[in-house]
Amino acid sequence: MTRLISIASGKGGVGKTTLVSSLSFALTELGKDVTAIDANITTPHLGLHLGFHSAPKNLHDFLRGSAKMKEIIYHHPFGFKIIPASLSVNDLVGVNGDKLQSLTMNLIGSTDFILLDSAPSLGREATLSLNSSDELLLLTNPNLPAVLDILKVAKVAEKMNKIILGIVVNRVTGKNNELSIKEIEDIVKYPVIAKIPEDENVQKSLAARTSVIDYSPNSRAAVEVRRLAHYLVGKDFDYTQSLWDKVFNWFR
Ligand SMILES: Nc1ncnc2c1ncn2[C@@H]1O[C@H](COP(=O)(O)OP(=O)(O)O)[C@@H](O)[C@H]1O
Ligand SMILES: [Mg+2]
Numbered sequence: 091m092t093r094l095i096s097i098a099s100g101k102g103g104v105g106k107t108t109l110v111s112s113l114s115f116a117l118t119e120l121g122k123d124v125t126a127i128d129a130n131i132t133t134p135h136l137g138l139h140l141g142f143h144s145a146p147k148n149l150h151d152f153l154r155g156s157a158k159m160k161e162i163i164y165h166h167p168f169g170f171k172i173i174p175a176s177l178s179v180n181d182l183v184g185v186n187g188d189k190l191q192s193l194t195m196n197l198i199g200s201t202d203f204i205l206l207d208s209a210p211s212l213g214r215e216a217t218l219s220l221n222s223s224d225e226l227l228l229l230t231n232p233n234l235p236a237v238l239d240i241l242k243v244a245k246v247a248e249k250m251n252k253i254i255l256g257i258v259v260n261r262v263t264g265k266n267n268e269l270s271i272k273e274i275e276d277i278v279k280y281p282v283i284a285k286i287p288e289d290e291n292v293q294k295s296l297a298a299r300t301s302v303i304d305y306s307p308n309s310r311a312a313v314e315v316r317r318l319a320h321y322l323v324g325k326d327f328d329y330t331q332s333l334w335d336k337v338f339n340w341f342r
Contacts, residue, residue, distance in 0.1 A: 092198045095205055095255070095322075096129075096223035097248070098294065100239020102210040104231050105260040107135045108292060109300075109315070110207040114170045115303035116312075118321035122202040124170040125163070129190060129206040129219040132182065135172030136207045140166060141299040150176040152193060153185040159196055168304060187218045194222040203322075211239070212246055220246070227254040228280065231261045232268035241278050256283035258318065263288045284309050284318040 093186075097106045114126045119275055128136035128149060133178070137143040142164055151157035152173075164172050173193075197204055206223050209215040220226065226247055228240040240257065247254055257278055260270065262285050271282045287310045295305035302312045320327035 094223040099229045112301040112315040125201040128175040130209045134175030142174040150181040191222040195263040258284040286314045
C-alpha cells in the first residue's frame, strides 16, 4: 500500500525540504521504495538540496502538460526517486496545480511512500499538496509563532479529513527560551512524534548537496530522523551510540 504523506508547516524556513530529503534517505535505508515530490511550486528547493535542480523535465513541465509522468521521475543514487520542480519563474506560466493530484494518484501502487514537500502556510499551493496526500506531518520549530501557525494547518487538515500523524519539532537546542514539548502538545493538541536537534551537520550536508543521513549518519539530527522513519514504518529503533560518537557529541 502506498502512503501519501505531506510535510506541512505554517511558516517557511522551519525545515520541510530538509526533512523530506532526510526522510527519503532514512526510509530507503529501511528497505522502502520512496518517491519525493517537490510540491512547493512557487519556491521549490528539494531538487537543489539533492542536486536535481537542472533536470531536463520537471514537475512544472508535467503540470503544464508538456511532460509525461515517467519523464519527470529521477533516480537518486541512494535508491529513492525524486520529482524535482523548476527554479525558473517563467516556468510558472500555464501551470495547472490541480494536476498534482492526478500525479500522486498515478504513482499509487508503484512506490511505498510518496513524500510531498509542501509550500508553507495555507494558500492555494499549500492546500493543493494537502489535498494530494492522505496523511501529514506537522513540522515546526520550538517557538510560539511557528507553533501557532501549525495549529491553523491542523485545523484545515482536519476539515479536509486528513490523518495528522503528529508534530515534528525541528531545530531544538534545549535552551530555556524554547517552548517545551508539553507546551507544544497543549497548544496544538497532537502528539510530538519526533524532536530533531539543531545540528550544524544539517547545513554542512546541504552545502554538500546531500542529506545529513548520508553526510553524517550518526550525527544527532540524523539519528532522530532515522528514529522518525522507524516510527513511520512501525519498527523499533534500537540505536546505541558508539563510545566514540558519545565522546564526539559531548565535546561539541
Ligand atoms: N535540524 C537542523 N539543524 C540545523 N539547521 C537546520 C535544521 N533543519 C533545517 N535547518 C536549516 O534551516 C534552513 C531552512 O530549511 P528548509 O528545509 O529549507 O526549510 P523549509 O523547506 O521549511 O523552508 C536550511 O538552511 C537548513 O539547512
Ligand atoms: Mg522548502
